[in-house]
Amino acid sequence: MTVNIGLIGLGMIGRDHLQRFQTVIQNARVSAVCDINRNVTDAIAREYGAQPYYDAVEMIQSDDVDAIFICSIGPVHKEQILAAIKAGKPVFCEKPLTPTANEAKAIIDAEVAYGKRMLQLGFMRRFDPGYNQLKATLDSGELGEILLIHCAHRNASVPESYTLEMAINDSATHEIDIIRYLLNENIVSVRVDKPQKKTRRACAHLQDPLIVIFETESGVRIDDELFVNCDYGYDIRCEVIGENAISALTEQALTTVRSAQGYSRAIPKTCMERFATAYDREVQNFVDRVNLGAEMSGPSSWDGFVVAMVCDAGLASLKDGEKHAVSLPECPALYR
Amino acid sequence: MTVNIGLIGLGMIGRDHLQRFQTVIQNARVSAVCDINRNVTDAIAREYGAQPYYDAVEMIQSDDVDAIFICSIGPVHKEQILAAIKAGKPVFCEKPLTPTANEAKAIIDAEVAYGKRMLQLGFMRRFDPGYNQLKATLDSGELGEILLIHCAHRNASVPESYTLEMAINDSATHEIDIIRYLLNENIVSVRVDKPQKKTRRACAHLQDPLIVIFETESGVRIDDELFVNCDYGYDIRCEVIGENAISALTEQALTTVRSAQGYSRAIPKTCMERFATAYDREVQNFVDRVNLGAEMSGPSSWDGFVVAMVCDAGLASLKDGEKHAVSLPECPALYR
């Protein structure tokens, strides 16, 4: 069966997924596209043989689409997701779920009322083979009780539009989600450390690098170096320290070169390059679940809500430098 | 569109591909299965909801199938492939194409007469991301003129049924094909070196390890260590020595562990584990080409014929230890 996908938002990430549906994803086609920019929408609709829409809710309700793929900006996510749930159509939503925890709560309430997981959130790292292997090692018990995790999240550079808050809301969100995935427990506090020195490659309004320190329910301490103008590449690192052993992600290079420059391995330049397999697998997972008529799997609305709560604490700490607690309501049975 | 696949041969590799069609491959289903063992065929047909056949040619000709997937033993490949070409149905054939170069020649003649590439041969390494990156580095010119290649092909162990000749016909075939892929040129000579020492883990009828030395048209010298009872894992290595630089496959581990046993990375235990991505990609490539109504791509009948010719020289050298030339007829235009 071929799933008819309605894709909302034709910016960079939307077009990247559109390309993915064309070349990699099986059993699905983008049958309708929607963007408030009519010219862009018409051009892309023509190119891909999809139905053009300029109003997301209208498209969500139409018979042209079986499932919704949201790549629009955060502030409109809530309305679009609620419309999809109301229409009984499964929805994939790029992160963040919503800009605020409050809005995320409304989505959870609607999904719980609907009685079934309808949404997969775009935390693609959960589909990365490296993180999957790391989790398998943790789950095997080989490392013993986990004590510490050291993370680094490095981008070659960010555009001028990247704000200080995005270090939390855009970059750290990935570690926030993956820590919960690795450890099967929640984060209970956040503290943001602003080193006095910042790279001269960063815009004046940024503090770069930052160090964020998380604690989990059981007391695991995680430090996360966020360095978004590191210049040399896109480099994601994760080292898990256990009582018995330590496991870490490798550079995952496929080949080496020995040359006059030394013995070297390539480092990815972009997120798209580093997590190419993860992106493909998360989207295929969504399509496969739709095709099975099953509940959605992978990162959920609840995960999006929890990440938003942790981000709120992080943003508060970004202002005052203090440790802020994260206090979560009880997790609804639907997400357990 | 969903391609209806007729799968011939329900041994280990056939069942592995059957599983792959069930779980990974998109836009295709195994609609018919065929094996001379009627009980096995009936059981699997029932389990997978496929039509059972006990005669391959009958299945090939039936309307149940759009494309043929051959996992039977080598001696019956020729008849099955010729029937598929005659029926105008695309065919994927597990290596070897045929046990002898003569039989392979008959297939080429039939395909040339048909006027279109109808077959993809199962040399999955051409779809391995590591080899793909190695080839990209070669093609980029970064290494300069290529002088030497060092290969190693190590299996943890082989069953008692593995014969001395299979070191050439089964194991070395992979390097024979991949060298041609990497260098875009043919092998012109083969010499098999039998080291005096063999591992006591090998059966009495084997000589293990073996060293095979190839030369290409332009004079590149390749040595290939075949060690099929190395005990420690399935380990494939390839180092390409150029005038300017050297590039090699890595171990491709995704994570590391620091423990009382040291600082370690896992080594795959089996071919299926090491080349999982390559297997998935080669089969998906076949299905995609069928769906496009395009000519087949990837390793061709001609590649299978050439490998068979190189193997013949290798088997001759296995007997006398001398260097044997490989003399190829002109490559038909269809395969250039």
Place this chain on the structure above:
Amino acid sequence: MTVNIGLIGLGMIGRDHLQRFQTVIQNARVSAVCDINRNVTDAIAREYGAQPYYDAVEMIQSDDVDAIFICSIGPVHKEQILAAIKAGKPVFCEKPLTPTANEAKAIIDAEVAYGKRMLQLGFMRRFDPGYNQLKATLDSGELGEILLIHCAHRNASVPESYTLEMAINDSATHEIDIIRYLLNENIVSVRVDKPQKKTRRACAHLQDPLIVIFETESGVRIDDELFVNCDYGYDIRCEVIGENAISALTEQALTTVRSAQGYSRAIPKTCMERFATAYDREVQNFVDRVNLGAEMSGPSSWDGFVVAMVCDAGLASLKDGEKHAVSLPECPALYR
């Protein structure tokens, strides 16, 4: 010329150095040994053909010795060092210089009054080829301005006598000194983070692991994971993050092994194993300077005093968890 060494303190580290003088160090001999334990002293004096002393000051003043080598416990260092300076004899002192910064100050005053550097302190890492190469990379400017340093200091295990304070006074001292060596600047603040979880391998009175965070004058932020019961080995890591590039210590393994356990490299089990070359080179450096009649080089009394000041701030933070400033007097000209 052969330097006559008077060695004080015949415990584990004293005996290790004694062995080093016997087997590795050139142009020096241990001509006298001193310990308050008379039986031990007599036995070792006999074995090594050295003059036995039971009173350190008496030995320092005797004509039997040209230079003093202090391996006694910290509380007696001050008296012994002052006696050596008074006698005009160069002195090597194992770290710490003194248990308190006040005592260290007295040594500095005496050395300044003497008008010449008379002491080399036992921070052996400054003689480690890995740290030397890291410093050369920093000094070359290749990394650009330095922003962050991540350190880890892991011991397989510590004896029951190891106290919570020793994590600062014994373990972190090495990073405190080496950071100053790498960056050519002082540490201005210390904060000790106590993760909520501790390894069950640690004694009840310990908090293990600990994270210590330093800031330098220019604002470089350093985090140091102290994990002294990590079980798997003695593992020292240092990663320096610059504006342009990042450099880090490797595992420095000389060989690899591929076995059924995977692809592995050995990790040293002890400090003595990891820093064998550094120990040899620091002692030879001391002997060479004595032989040249030159001022002492390498880590100085001032370095010892500064480390003691940073440790005091660290111990205060260990109690209250707050960030404590380090406020240093002006560095005397002798040490600049």
Place this chain on the structure above:
Amino acid sequence: MTVNIGLIGLGMIGRDHLQRFQTVIQNARVSAVCDINRNVTDAIAREYGAQPYYDAVEMIQSDDVDAIFICSIGPVHKEQILAAIKAGKPVFCEKPLTPTANEAKAIIDAEVAYGKRMLQLGFMRRFDPGYNQLKATLDSGELGEILLIHCAHRNASVPESYTLEMAINDSATHEIDIIRYLLNENIVSVRVDKPQKKTRRACAHLQDPLIVIFETESGVRIDDELFVNCDYGYDIRCEVIGENAISALTEQALTTVRSAQGYSRAIPKTCMERFATAYDREVQNFVDRVNLGAEMSGPSSWDGFVVAMVCDAGLASLKDGEKHAVSLPECPALYR
């Protein structure tokens, strides 16, 4: 005690050792220097405060020197070594022992007649910590029975004076010696493979790279890639394949760099850089043995003779491409 060294030959390697005696080696001084070039000799003698000699035998016999250090060209080694033995003075001789096996035999006869090992040959790799660790792993039995060894010997470039024969006599000699060291057995055959392609970086008179294949008494097969214009650095590799496991030398880098060029480790540029520690340790070993009044240890005259015999077979194979046997006389008791 300080050994008075008489150094013969003030070319590049002689001056390098002179520098080593000045800065690293303990318990020895170069008290006399000798070269047929009087100007060079006088200048160096003045600079280092050594006695100048223009005739090697005269210097060997003088009371100025306790031990002889030969860095002259091969053809004069025999006369100088025999004079040293006659004078009862220990001698260190840079490789090769002599240009021909016949001359080497004369030295062995003289040393056997003298009744004591008087010579250490300059195969410095036996003092390299990496090879030492590799040998320890072999000797531990961890690898099981050894089956194959893969070696590579790569120089960035060689001067125009480097001849085709020197690939055997100068480069391969190191592997010839180290294989015997690692395996404790002799080489019984040699075959030189000349790949058809050579690097355009090599002079017209060279064949570069070459592959040399050795077999040992027990049947271990060794291949050695000699590539002396590889351009990228000085790179020595050795991988030992055993029945149970495989061990190999690492790149032995002390630090890594992550930069826009990727994740890299330095590769040494010269032999002196790669084997700095080995050179220091071999010379110190010689001095220590002299000081002990002990027989010489490390590579012996017999090792030099055996290497010369293997080289003779290698040179014969370089001409005809055939496998040549090495047939050794019985090893005198002195060297067993």
